[in-house]
Amino acid sequence: MSKLIVANWKMNGSLDKITGDLSFYSNNSSTNNSSVILAIPSIYLGQAQQLLEKYKANFSLASQNISQFASPGAYTGEISGAMLKEFDVKYTLIGHSERRMYFNESGSILQNKIENALSNQIMPIFCIGEDRNIRNKGSYKDFIVQQLELLLQVKADIIELVIAYEPIWSIGTGMVPTSNEISEIINLIHAFVQSYLPHAKITALYGGSVSGNNARDILNLERIGGVLVGGASLKTEEFVNICAY
Numbered sequence: 001m002s003k004l005i006v007a008n009w010k011m012n013g014s015l016d017k018i019t020g021d022l023s024f025y026s027n028n029s030s031t032n033n034s035s036v037i038l039a040i041p042s043i044y045l046g047q048a049q050q051l052l053e054k055y056k057a058n059f060s061l062a063s064q065n066i067s068q069f070a071s072p073g074a075y076t077g078e079i080s081g082a083m084l085k086e087f088d089v090k091y092t093l094i095g096h097s098e099r100r101m102y103f104n105e106s107g108s109i110l111q112n113k114i115e116n117a118l119s120n121q122i123m124p125i126f127c128i129g130e131d132r133n134i135r136n137k138g139s140y141k142d143f144i145v146q147q148l149e150l151l152l153q154v155k156a157d158i159i160e161l162v163i164a165y166e167p168i169w170s171i172g173t174g175m176v177p178t179s180n181e182i183s184e185i186i187n188l189i190h191a192f193v194q195s196y197l198p199h200a201k202i203t204a205l206y207g208g209s210v211s212g213n214n215a216r217d218i219l220n221l222e223r224i225g226g227v228l229v230g231g232a233s234l235k236t237e238e239f240v241n242i243c244a245y
């Protein structure tokens with residue numbers, strides 16, 4: 001199975017960049033591939049969907065967020081799963097550390113988001129990861145398991161899910177865990193799923209300072225299902241190189 005390469009643009013980009021990059025990616029065999037997923041700001045999803053159709057491109061769109069509310073209503077500023085589905089959004093990031101930190105997302109909010117994604121046939125990319133303090137204290141495995149336990153609250157059959165291990169201390173810092181450190185958590189994720197969600201098909205990604213320099217080694221790790229790329233995904237050529245691995 002080919003590995004997933006997810007670009008997380010965060011609050012970056014412009015209409016010009018979307019138009020330019022999508023045309024470039026459509027014409028490149030490394031990026032014009034169903035395992036390449038672009039999580040762009042939601043306001044550009046309509047434009048991106050039209051470009052995908054125009055270029056008959058094979059890569060997929062992801063949203064960086066989905067509302068915790070399932071039904072339409074008085075939720076100013078929110079975008080529902082059903083709305084995302086209209087733009088052919090196939091994946092959504094849920095639980096990214098920046099959303100946990102700046103928007104206080106945790107517990108039932110994340111649970112509702114996962115349920116809303118699944119009920120709209122949008123694949124959650126559930127992000128987990130410890131901060132530097134927890135890593136130093138040595139309690140990171142317990143912490144990761146606690147974050148994974150949220151999945152057991154989800155009131156929907158989890159048949160398939162993407163889980164991204166993104167240690168907060170490596171996001172945007174250039175500090176990448178060692179191969180052993182990454183593998184330890186990827187194995188932990190698989191072991192957790194095997195024990196508690198034995199029927200679920202899980203793809204486990206690594207994210208945090210992934211670049212053209214380290215992507216090949218990370219993607220070669222056993223059981224790694226792909227990478228989640230932030231900063232480097234904004235550099236068009238570098239992202240193509242990452243996808244080429």
Ligand code: PGA
Pocket residue numbers: 008166170171172173207208209210228229230231232
């Ligand atoms: P980074 O971000 O690649 O810039 O470290 C990754 C992410 O936050 O998803």
